[in-house]
Amino acid sequence: MTQEPGVVVIGGGQSGLAAGYHLRRLGVEFVILDAQTGAGGAWQHAWDSLHLFSPAAYSSLPGRLMPPQPGEVYPDAGHVVAYLADYEKRYEMPVRRGVRVEGVHRDGEFLRVATDSGTWRARTVLSATGTWGRPFIPGVPGRAEFTGxxxxxxxxxxxxxxxxxxxxxxxxxxxxxxxxxxxxxxxxxxxxxxxxxxxLPDDIDGRALFDHATARRQALDAGRTDTGGVAALGxxxxxxxxxxxxxxxxxxxxxxxxxxxxxxxxxxxxxxxxxxxxxxCTGFRPALSHLAPLGLRSTRGHIPTEGTRAVDEPRLHLLGYGDWTGPASATLIGVGRPARDAAREIAALLQA
CATH class of the missing domain: 3.50.50.60 (FAD/NAD(P)-binding domain)
Known part of the structure; x- marks a missing residue:
């Protein structure tokens, strides 16, 4: 059976939830498809000692401050998972769990989202699958020979x-x-x-990093000299x-x-x-294989965007993959603004 919400959001981590918050405020019908069996996105799978870079109040999604974690200045990953689960419940996010998206296809005026448990057709798709599912290891000589x-x-x-x-x-x-x-x-x-x-200097945390990333994006958008953003600091x-x-x-x-x-x-x-x-600890690449049927990738592996909207497919938005989909959009504090902008564009398209 094919289902037809106005918007399909792919990925129920922090980016998908931020998008859902703004879509809900705009009265847009949507569903969130998430391959995970529980709330929390990639934070569920972090190493035991991982902590945020910023205090809880500066690590929040739109509409709901993250409460402080007792005894911790910088919350740990478990606290983030609990916060995201509460956020999802508080705003009654329509998340379908254990649904793996296999491909997004053009289907006339719709985009058809094929999954391992059914098909959705939507006027717009927002991809928020992040990078955790696509770890990168460089091709170092002899790597296949190593027996450890x-x-x-x-x-x-x-x-x-x-x-x-x-x-x-x-x-x-x-x-x-x-x-x-x-x-x-x-x-x-x-x-x-x-x-x-x-x-980075010892007094720099996620608050300052977000400010630097935002200032760089504003300078580039205004045609001013590139400030270098966070990379200029360390x-x-x-x-x-x-x-x-x-x-x-x-x-x-x-x-x-x-x-x-x-x-x-x-x-x-x-x-x-x-x-x-x-x-x-060699980083990640964007998890975009589900978008391959659309044929949008550039030679760098990214999909060219204007803001969060795909240049060559205006019915597709990408959120949370890095600065190319919004300043600091891969962070809790940074994803709110591009999520708001994406939701506004989507709502305008649906009303056209």
């Missing part, structure tokens, strides 16, 4: 399984620094980065555990190894090291 443990950020949970082992953490971003700090007391750790690790937010490990001398990044071998790594100077495990 390899895992990506998405599979890391805690230091317990690495106690006493020789571990390399690869990646100079926030995930790499946080997981390296988590592991440092428990194992023989080597942290490697492609370039020198750049810590790569790593010095949250308390990272700061403590850094100040204790436990976070000293080494240059990237040149290749992997069966029992370890080889360095650029010709030396080698035995390694038991490698944690690849």
């Amino acid at each position: 443990t390899q895992l990506h950020t998405v599979n890391y949970r805690s230091p317990a399984e690495f106690t006493g082992r020789r571990v390399i953490v690869v990646g100079g971003g926030n995930s790499g620094a946080q997981i390296a700090a988590d592991l440092a007391p428990a194992c023989d750790l080597t942290w490697v980065t492609q370039r020198e690790a750049r810590f 790569d790593i937010v010095a949250v308390p555990p990272v700061r403590e490990a850094r100040d204790a001398g436990l976070l000293k990044a080494q240059p990237m190894f040149s290749r992997l071998a069966a029992g370890g790594v080889e360095w650029a100077d010709g030396t080698s090291s035995e390694v038991d495990a490698i944690v690849w």
Whole structure:
């Protein structure tokens, strides 16, 4: 049976919920299709020690402040999951759980959303699937030869399984620094980065990052000089555990190894090291395979957008994939504004 709401939102994490909030306020009929079996999006799968970069009040979706977590300045992932579950319930979001979208197709005046549990046809589709479902590991020479443990950020949970082992953490971003700090007391750790690790000033947290990202977008939109945004400040937010490990001398990044071998790594100077495990904190790519039937991707893997609207398919909006779909739109605090703008555009299209 085919169902026909005005809008299909794909993804029930923070971006999908923010979009739902604004669509509801505008009186737009919509449904949210989510492949997860529970609320909370990717936050359900975060490693045990993960905390936000910002206090709760600065990590909120539109309409509902995140309550503080007792005993924590920066809430942990479990607190975020509880907040998102409450948000979904409070605003009676029409979320269909356990529904995996297989493809979005043009179907006359509609977009047809094919799933593993039925078909929807909608005037507009908003894709909010994020990046967590598409982890990236670079093609390092010898990676297939390595006989030790390899895992990506998405599979890391805690230091317990690495106690006493020789571990390399690869990646100079926030995930790499946080997981390296988590592991440092428990194992023989080597942290490697492609370039020198750049810590942001200790007083910078998510509030300031959002302000910088917004200022950059405004400057670019006005034709002014690119401020560089967050990247101009550094790569790593010095949250308390990272700061403590850094100040204790436990976070000293080494240059990237040149290749992997069966029992370890080889360095650029010709030396080698035995390694038991490698944690690849090497980022993600947008999870957009469900949009492949529309043929919209550019050579960079993104879909060209104006704001959140796809340039070559105005019935499609993309939200929460990074700055190319709105300043800081992949963050809790940042997704509200582009979600509002997308909802307004969608409502106008439906009324046309």
